[in-house]
Amino acid sequence: xxxxxxxxxxxxxxxxxxxxxxxxxxxxxxxxxxxxxxxxxxxxxxxxxxxxxxxxxxxxxxxxxxxxxxxxxxxxxxxxxxxxxxxxxxxxxxxxxxxxxxxxxxxxxxxxxxxxxxxxxxxxxxxxxxxxxxxxxxxxxxxxxxxxxxxxxxxxxxxxxxxxxxxxxxxxxxxxxxxxxxxxxxxxxxxxxxxxxxxxxxxxxxxxxxxxxxxxxxxxxxxxxxxxxxxxxxxxxxxxxxxxxxxxxxxxxxxxxxxxxxxxxxxxxxxxxxxxxxxxxxxxxxxxxxxxxxxxxxxxxxxxxxxxxxxxxxxxxxxxxxxxxxxxxxxxxxxxxxxxxxxxxxxxxxxxxxxxxxxxxxxxxxxxxxxxxxxxxxxxxxxxxxxxxxxxxxxxxxxxxxxxxxxxxxxxxxxxxxxxxxxxxxxxxx
Amino acid sequence: xxxxxxxxxxxxxxxxxxxxxxxxxxxxxxxxxxxxxxxxxxxxxxxxxxxxxxxxxxxxxxxxxxxxxxxxxxxxxxxxxxxxxxxxxxxxxxxxxxxxxxxxxxxxxxxxxxxxxxxxxxxxxxxxxxxxxxxxxxxxxxxxxxxxxxxxxxxxxxxxxxxxxxxxxxxxxxxxxxxxxxxxxxxxxxxxxxxxxxxxxxxxxxxxxxxxxxxxxxxxxxxxxxxxxxxxxxxxxxxxxxxxxxxxxxxxxxxxxxxxxxxxxxxxxxxxxxxxxxxxxxxxxxxxxxxxxxxxxxxxxxxxxxxxxxxxxxxxxxxxxxxxxxxxxxxxxxxxxxxxxxxxxxxxxxxxxxxxxxxxxxxxxxxxxxxxxxxxxxxxxxxxxxxxxxxxxxxxxxxxxxxxxxxxxxxxxxxxxxxxxxxxxxxxxx
Numbered sequence: 085x086x087x088x089x090x091x092x093x094x095x096x097x098x099x100x101x102x103x104x105x106x107x108x109x110x111x112x113x114x115x116x117x118x119x120x121x122x123x124x125x126x127x128x129x130x131x132x133x134x135x136x137x138x139x140x141x142x143x144x145x146x147x148x149x150x151x152x153x154x155x156x157x158x159x160x161x162x163x164x165x166x167x168x169x170x171x172x173x174x175x176x177x178x179x180x181x182x183x184x185x186x187x188x189x190x191x192x193x194x195x196x197x198x199x200x201x202x203x204x205x206x207x208x209x210x211x212x213x214x215x216x217x218x219x220x221x222x223x224x225x226x227x228x229x230x231x232x233x234x235x236x237x238x239x240x241x242x243x244x245x246x247x248x249x250x251x252x253x254x255x256x257x258x259x260x261x262x263x264x265x266x267x268x269x270x271x272x273x274x275x276x277x278x279x280x281x282x283x284x285x286x287x288x289x290x291x292x293x294x295x296x297x298x299x300x301x302x303x304x305x306x307x308x309x310x311x312x313x314x315x316x317x318x319x320x321x322x323x324x325x326x327x328x329x330x331x332x333x334x335x336x337x338x339x340x341x342x343x344x345x346x347x348x349x350x351x352x353x354x355x356x357x358x359x360x361x362x363x364x365x366x367x368x369x370x371x372x373x374x375x376x377x378x379x380x381x382x383x384x385x386x387x388x389x390x391x392x393x394x395x396x397x398x399x400x401x402x403x404x405x406x407x408x409x410x411x412x413x414x415x416x417x418x419x420x421x422x423x424x425x426x427x428x429x430x431x432x433x434x435x436x437x438x439x440x441x442x443x444x445x446x447x448x449x450x451x452x453x454x455x456x457x458x459x460x461x462x463x464x465x466x467x468x469x470x471x472x473x474x475x476x477x478x479x480x481x482x483x484x485x486x487x488x489x490x491x492x493x494x495x496x497x498x499x500x501x502x503x504x505x506x507x508x509x510x511x512x513x514x
Numbered sequence: 515x516x517x518x519x520x521x522x523x524x525x526x527x528x529x530x531x532x533x534x535x536x537x538x539x540x541x542x543x544x545x546x547x548x549x550x551x552x553x554x555x556x557x558x559x560x561x562x563x564x565x566x567x568x569x570x571x572x573x574x575x576x577x578x579x580x581x582x583x584x585x586x587x588x589x590x591x592x593x594x595x596x597x598x599x600x601x602x603x604x605x606x607x608x609x610x611x612x613x614x615x616x617x618x619x620x621x622x623x624x625x626x627x628x629x630x631x632x633x634x635x636x637x638x639x640x641x642x643x644x645x646x647x648x649x650x651x652x653x654x655x656x657x658x659x660x661x662x663x664x665x666x667x668x669x670x671x672x673x674x675x676x677x678x679x680x681x682x683x684x685x686x687x688x689x690x691x692x693x694x695x696x697x698x699x700x701x702x703x704x705x706x707x708x709x710x711x712x713x714x715x716x717x718x719x720x721x722x723x724x725x726x727x728x729x730x731x732x733x734x735x736x737x738x739x740x741x742x743x744x745x746x747x748x749x750x751x752x753x754x755x756x757x758x759x760x761x762x763x764x765x766x767x768x769x770x771x772x773x774x775x776x777x778x779x780x781x782x783x784x785x786x787x788x789x790x791x792x793x794x795x796x797x798x799x800x801x802x803x804x805x806x807x808x809x810x811x812x813x814x815x816x817x818x819x820x821x822x823x824x825x826x827x828x829x830x831x832x833x834x835x836x837x838x839x840x841x842x843x844x845x846x847x848x849x850x851x852x853x854x855x856x857x858x859x860x861x862x863x864x865x866x867x868x869x870x871x872x873x874x875x876x877x878x879x880x881x882x883x884x885x886x887x888x889x890x891x892x893x894x895x896x897x898x899x900x901x902x903x904x905x906x907x908x909x910x911x912x913x914x915x916x917x918x919x920x921x922x923x924x925x926x927x928x929x930x931x932x933x934x935x936x937x938x939x940x941x942x943x944x
Contacts, residue, residue, distance in 0.1 A: 085577065094548075118520035121611075179551060
């Protein structure tokens with residue numbers, strides 16, 4: 085349940101999608117790494133907040149207690165700490181596992197691919213962070229998914245908001261995960277969860293509400309930098325200063341048009357410490373509706389400066405920022421689009437079918453196809469001793485093989501092969 | 515334990531290795547499929563004989579009882595049956611899981627890649643089987659792994675041998691798995707396991723011994739076809755007839771020089787029903803030793819005509835034959851060879867570093883690199899506001915970036931970029 089096989093057509097489409105993503109990661113100079121699907125249970129514990137209950141655990145069959153990885157970020161942090169690496173730009177495309185309620189039509193699975201790009205190391209502020217946003221922008225543009233917006237916020241700004249609204253520090257993370265629901269439910273419901281479940285005072289919740297419903301660009305950053313309460317809060321001020329710098333870099337990249345500083349963005353995971361972001365596709369419901377409708381998040385990420393330190397015996401920190409592309413949702417969209425277009429994706433790359441118009445030509449076909457393979461040519465033949473020519477040509481048409489190399493008695497006698505263009509039916513002897 | 519991270523250098527080497535293998539699979543017209551790492555436990559049960567105890571099981575956390583796939587063959591058979599596919603040529607490159615004793619120096623892991631190519635469908639005898647052997651030959655040749663031999667046998671011939679030696683049919687599979695150990699232990703030990711553990715009579719064991727120590731080419735096939743006892747056994751005769759046909763096709767492919775018909779080859783898994791094969795690398799211990807030494811199996815496979823039927827509610831059979839490339843052992847060999855050669859594999863593909871010789875050039879660098887990325891050029895820059903030029907050029911040399919695009923005050927004023935060839939130090943203004 086919540087997993088799926090990929091048919092050849094799906095595998096071909098996924099391959100096309102993943103190569104677009106990986107090309108972008110390589111364009112930005114990332115190296116590949118790979119880590120096991122299995123991690124020690126203790127590695128994953130306490131990294132995912134409320135979501136930890138969704139981790140798949142392996143049965144204790146003797147030996148270590150294992151679990152399936154939940155994302156690629158925690159294994160990356162474990163890798164950096166284990167190998168004492170303080171500086172690395174890597175990408176990783178692999179499957180992760182979550183015991184969530186699957187919603188396969190919307191691209192939510194229990195086994196799904198993540199495509200992660202991360203930059204680890206101590207650098208000048210916001211330069212790697214800006215690159216992560218540039219990458220999201222490039223990938224969503226390359227994939228031609230239509231209009232999108234990348235929401236940006238900073239955990240330090242959120243924490244500052246919570247502080248000046250009177251939330252005790254121990255409640256910051258739960259408050260965060262409640263705010264994060266603002267993209268799925270109206271403020272009224274989020275407010276009542278804050279007051280009811282998280283035990284905030286109604287006044288604190290209302291004060292939070294005034295902040296987290298703000299969104300915009302540099303203007304909102306400037307407004308908050310002038311905010312009498314928030315500008316007095318050290319972490320918020322730091323976060324706002326960096327946000328301003330980030331916008332400066334994004335404007336040099338020419339992508340601020342798709343960026344929205346959005347205080348309602350909180351992201352569920354515990355480990356973020358700075359900039360956070362999430363890209364959503366916008367869909368014009370119909371041309372007369374002015375406000376575009378969000379169809380869900382297709383990329384997300386942020387800064388997590390404390391995670392690597394959790395795996396280091398001496399707690400040495402390696403600052404990191406990264407992005408994860410939500411490939412499954414994008415795949416669902418591309419799949420629906422392909423279906424609608426009626427385009428048929430080839431699932432093989434075969435260039436030529438070795439065929440014959442006569443019986444008793446198996447030996448000649450086997451010799452010819454062997455020569456083709458040895459010359460690096462992608463070739464197939466039907467696995468029949470004496471196939472009908474029509475069946476062979478039909479196979480070419482069904483699978484999109486452009487050429488047939490035909491060998492019969494005459495060709496054998498003349499020491500030639502008849503090369504037939506399947507589409508035009510033109511033939512040449514070679 | 516028994517798993518490993520891949521560093522960027524290892525990931526790059528693996529990528530190179532896997533693309534050689536996948537190229538060959540595509541050259542033979544295979545389509546890709548993908549199946550989940552998780553399978554229902556019941557899917558895997560009873561398919562692997564004695565090895566079943568090595569299956570990783572997931573904890574029962576509610577819902578289905580799951581296990582990690584043990585190979586790619588059983589999931590493929592499940593896929594065919596579930597989708598009622600009777601005809602397919604597919605490849606699948608993915609990780610599988612076995613709770614075996616790891617021996618990582620010899621490339622034996624608990625999580626490891628398999629690269630499988632299989633042909634499913636009812637065809638004329640031995641044509642797809644011959645292609646599988648051709649594929650093994652091509653891949654081992656393409657990888658330049660040195661000399662190798664592909665041992666071939668047929669489960670029907672082995673079963674015939676057991677029958678004429680007086681082994682009851684119920685003991686064929688255990689006898690098979692004992693014979694299979696002949697590549698790791700001498701006949702004497704195998705014989706005593708047969709008599710001691712498997713309960714065969716000493717006479718039966720001796721008779722089996724005479725057969726299973728035979729190996730050679732067409733001559734051995736002919737000899738057995740004349741064998742007074744074996745030629746009377748129906749399945750053995752069928753197997754020998756097909757083996758002769760196989761050798762005919764392999765000779766048309768020009769690869770019989772590396773093929774050995776070897777009656778000691780049995781293969782451990784239960785599901786084989788016909789041709790079986792295994793490729794081993796040969797290593798000249800030193801030039802004066804005449805007999806080459808085997809360094810272990812690097813590919814294997816065979817025909818399994820009954821497996822798909824086990825997943826079909828009506829037991830409909832789909833004949834299959836396939837090959838699995840033992841990528842981990844090959845990877846170990848290539849890794850050692852690379853280390854010995856001192857060659858350094860590039861782990862990134864970056865074409866140009868955007869650099870500056872002066873301070874206060876961050877904005878110019880960000881603008882330039884953004885233009886390069888948008889033009890599809892693989893570009894990096896150091897994430898420092900004011901990096902030293904020497905450090906930037908050093909980074910190029912360390913990571914193999916061939917070009918530096920240098921922008922300073924003069925270049926900015928002249929509206930040019932100085933392009934520097936890192937190796938030759940030649941510079942041009944563009």
